[in-house]
Amino acid sequence: xxxxxxxxxxxxxxxxxxAGRSLADYPRPSVAVDTAVLTVDEGVLCVVLVWxxxxxxxxxxxxxxxxxxxxxxxxxLADAVLRSLRDKAGVTGxxxxxxxxxxxxxxxxxxRVLSVAHVVTVxxxxxxxxxxxxxxxPVGDAxxxxxxxxxxxxxxxxxxxxxxxxxxxxxHLLDAPFTIRDLQDLxxxxxxxxxxxxxxxxxxxxxxxxxxxxRRGVVGKPARLFxxxxxx
Amino acid sequence: xxxxxxxxxxxxxxxxxxAGRSLADYPRPSVAVDTAVLTVDEGVLCVVLVWxxxxxxxxxxxxxxxxxxxxxxxxxLADAVLRSLRDKAGVTGxxxxxxxxxxxxxxxxxxRVLSVAHVVTVxxxxxxxxxxxxxxxPVGDAxxxxxxxxxxxxxxxxxxxxxxxxxxxxxHLLDAPFTIRDLQDLxxxxxxxxxxxxxxxxxxxxxxxxxxxxRRGVVGKPARLFxxxxxx
DNA sequence: CAAATAGTGTCTTTTAGACACTATTCG
DNA sequence: CGAATAGTGTCTAAAAGACACTATTTG
Numbered sequence: 001x002x003x004x005x006x007x008x009x010x011x012x013x014x015x016x017x018x019a020g021r022s023l024a025d026y027p028r029p030s031v032a033v034d035t036a037v038l039t040v041d042e043g044v045l046c047v048v049l050v051w052x053x054x055x056x057x058x059x060x061x062x063x064x065x066x067x068x069x070x071x072x073x074x075x076x077l078a079d080a081v082l083r084s085l086r087d088k089a090g091v092t093g094x095x096x097x098x099x100x101x102x103x104x105x106x107x108x109x110x111x112r113v114l115s116v117a118h119v120v121t122v123x124x125x126x127x128x129x130x131x132x133x134x135x136x137x138p139v140g141d142a143x144x145x146x147x148x149x150x151x152x153x154x155x156x157x158x159x160x161x162x163x164x165x166x167x168x169x170x171x172h173l174l175d176a177p178f179t180i181r182d183l184q185d186l187x188x189x190x191x192x193x194x195x196x197x198x199x200x201x202x203x204x205x206x207x208x209x210x211x212x213x214x215r216r217g218v219v220g221k222p223a224r225l226f227x228x229x230x231x232x
Numbered sequence: 233x234x235x236x237x238x239x240x241x242x243x244x245x246x247x248x249x250x251a252g253r254s255l256a257d258y259p260r261p262s263v264a265v266d267t268a269v270l271t272v273d274e275g276v277l278c279v280v281l282v283w284x285x286x287x288x289x290x291x292x293x294x295x296x297x298x299x300x301x302x303x304x305x306x307x308x309l310a311d312a313v314l315r316s317l318r319d320k321a322g323v324t325g326x327x328x329x330x331x332x333x334x335x336x337x338x339x340x341x342x343x344r345v346l347s348v349a350h351v352v353t354v355x356x357x358x359x360x361x362x363x364x365x366x367x368x369x370p371v372g373d374a375x376x377x378x379x380x381x382x383x384x385x386x387x388x389x390x391x392x393x394x395x396x397x398x399x400x401x402x403x404h405l406l407d408a409p410f411t412i413r414d415l416q417d418l419x420x421x422x423x424x425x426x427x428x429x430x431x432x433x434x435x436x437x438x439x440x441x442x443x444x445x446x447r448r449g450v451v452g453k454p455a456r457l458f459x460x461x462x463x464x
Numbered sequence: 465c466a467a468a469t470a471g472t473g474t475c476t477t478t479t480a481g482a483c484a485c486t487a488t489t490c491g
Numbered sequence: 492c493g494a495a496t497a498g499t500g501t502c503t504a505a506a507a508g509a510c511a512c513t514a515t516t517t518g
Contacts, residue, residue: 027305028260073259077335103309220496221488452469453515
């Protein structure tokens with residue numbers, strides 16, 4: 001069962017390094033992916049945490065952790081991320097972004113495991129969390145996590161905040177069409193702080209596509225509706 | 233010989249996943265590190281390329297590549313990077329930064345290999361390249377590389393340029409003490425384009441430590457000598 | 465002194481922010 | 492009309508760049 005990759009894709013020749021060992025002779029670490037799933041729920045940037053309540057994963061010490069899985073044979077890292085999320089959050093159509101490889105030898109007592117941290121973002125509307133297995137926690141107020149997953153959350157939040165500081169809704173958390181106010185509310189939720197109204201409008205308006213229509217039916221002057229512009 | 237990690241660090245229990253497989257049952261990829269070693273040589277940002285001339289590494293197709301190695305048992309990624317560079321460039325004391333994991337299944341025909349790309353920087357003075365095994369190529373004028381290593385060089389250059397745009401000589405390519413002119417020359421070499429003199433001085437001077445001494449012996453008004461400030 | 469390089473002062477342009485004012489809807 | 496929200500115009504402050512001027516050295 002083990003080492004199927006080697007048998008499935010045999011080297012065409014046996015190459016030997018300076019020590020005379022072939023590629024196959026090197027012991028290999030297990031490779032896992034762990035993913036910070038971020039969303040904006042009711043104006044707060046949140047992360048999906050799973051609760052190891054099934055008796056598995058005892059080395060987590062009863063703490064929450066991020067969803068993750070071991071990389072399977074022939075599988076891409078991004079596909080492993082999507083596979084691990086399909087089960088736990090019923091999410092599809094994401095674009096996982098790599099953050100960092102955690103290679104601490106003592107990080108996991110089940111043996112040497114390299115963990116490739118990822119971040120994905122999902123509109124809260126599309127999240128289907130099984131409450132018996134996962135919870136949604138505000139990123140600023142999350143419990144302590146197993147396997148140093150707190151660091152992954154920090155990296156994920158910083159990465160997403162950088163992206164949102166640079167362009168309008170780069171991860172399409174908002175459904176088009178939307179008003180500039182919708183967009184500003186989203187950006188403030190991601191940033192975790194208020195953004196000046198005028199500067200935000202000036203910076204973003206030129207980078208959006210005006211649909212020519214407006215949103216009616218609420219109090220106040222109708223707001224123009226926009227769609228995402230081309231990523232620049 | 234193979235799978236020593238598993239024997240050396242046996243799991244304390246056998247944990248089983250949903251499919252009933254233990255951690256040890258999953259086939260594991262080989263993990264390699266590949267490193268873009270950047271330096272500024274005579275005013276030009278350059279990268280160290282190795283030439284696979286020893287009959288090994290035939291899948292590189294006779295092209296240059298970046299120095300790299302397979303991760304050894306129990307070894308940290310950063311240590312593998314340093315080990316691979318000790319041989320080929322006689323370099324020590326570096327601080328490798330991770331860039332990205334390349335996981336293309338067809339990237340290497342020797343089997344499934346995950347490559348963790350890194351970047352390091354080293355003052356040209358400290359580089360001791362064995363000319364029979366390696367060359368120094370300007371980053372803008374490098375030959376085509378094997379294993380899509382061109383992409384690693386691009387990532388490395390972008391990462392280092394971002395760092396240099398944000399603070400004075402963050403990677404300590406310059407020996408202290410140095411003049412602001414020395415610093416500007418370095419930053420222009422990294423950026424690959426000229427930088428306005430006044431703006432550069434204003435931005436950097438406040439973040440350096442004035443030694444109170446000046447450089448004498450050259451034509452012109454003596455320039456004050458600075459050392460790196462605290463990273464901020 | 466002439467050439468060369470270091471460093472300063474000041475003006476302009478650009479940008480971010482503050483803030484007030486106008487515009488258009490609902491109830 | 493009044494409340495509420497959208498959108499515009501303008502002033503100010505801060506920063507970036509342009510550029511000229513002064514300062515101090517070598518030869």
